[in-house]
Amino acid sequence: MLYDSIESLRTNGLWLAAIWVTLANVAMFAFALVAGEVLLRRFGDRRITPDPGPITGKERGLAGVCVLLNALVAVAGLALWREGVISLRPYGDYSTLTILLDALVLFVAMDFAMYVFHRVAHHPLVFRFAHSTHHDYESPRPLTLFVLNPMEVFGFGALWLLVLVAYSASIEGILIYLAINLVFGLVAHVGVEPAPEKWLSIPILRYVSTSTFHAEHHVDRFHNYGFYLLIWDRLFGTLSPQYAADFARSTDAPLTT
Ligand SMILES: [Zn+2]
Numbered sequence: 001m002l003y004d005s006i007e008s009l010r011t012n013g014l015w016l017a018a019i020w021v022t023l024a025n026v027a028m029f030a031f032a033l034v035a036g037e038v039l040l041r042r043f044g045d046r047r048i049t050p051d052p053g054p055i056t057g058k059e060r061g062l063a064g065v066c067v068l069l070n071a072l073v074a075v076a077g078l079a080l081w082r083e084g085v086i087s088l089r090p091y092g093d094y095s096t097l098t099i100l101l102d103a104l105v106l107f108v109a110m111d112f113a114m115y116v117f118h119r120v121a122h123h124p125l126v127f128r129f130a131h132s133t134h135h136d137y138e139s140p141r142p143l144t145l146f147v148l149n150p151m152e153v154f155g156f157g158a159l160w161l162l163v164l165v166a167y168s169a170s171i172e173g174i175l176i177y178l179a180i181n182l183v184f185g186l187v188a189h190v191g192v193e194p195a196p197e198k199w200l201s202i203p204i205l206r207y208v209s210t211s212t213f214h215a216e217h218h219v220d221r222f223h224n225y226g227f228y229l230l231i232w233d234r235l236f237g238t239l240s241p242q243y244a245a246d247f248a249r250s251t252d253a254p255l256t257t
């Protein structure tokens, strides 16, 4: 069933495949907004940034463009796959462990690549015309995940396609990674802290990013460039010295500049 659907994206006309991946991107966008709203209501008493107020037309416009450009990146990926530049593991010819390892490789490789890309995006020469748009919003909300400069959308998309060219993963591993990526993105911008209060004392999990971690980056551009894990920021000395304190007080005072 899964393999038939994926294979039809390769064998049908590219236009038909493009419509399917566009619909998938719109569905992911809708899911992120609905799940974000659910988290906001459930954890409303653990707000970490002030309420951002009403959504502006500019935010809606940028988010809409971002969803369409994400679909365009997906179509480019499809075209590269149909041309054999991106290859997948032969369908079903692997174990569950291989699928999980594929998802882990994509997760760690993308996290490191995005850390480097994000630090470059903060170089003064690049920041002004590529990344400052996202930083116009110091109090993130679920929609902010998609409020990006179009150049940045293409930059992240190019990184993702490069990783897929370099590593032949299973389709299941890719889908698991994409689901995890969406969850991390929405948690990072939800504006409340859903992680349990003892999160930072749990082995291994304490190195996984939280809503507070990325919210801090929106008010302090000099720290917390990672997305999924804290390890790169720890390794390169860019983890906010306030992280533990801000996480601990996510129960009362919201973060401000
Ligand atoms: Zn952000």
Ligand SMILES: [Zn+2]
Binding pocket: 118, 122, 131, 135, 217
């Ligand atoms: Zn940034």
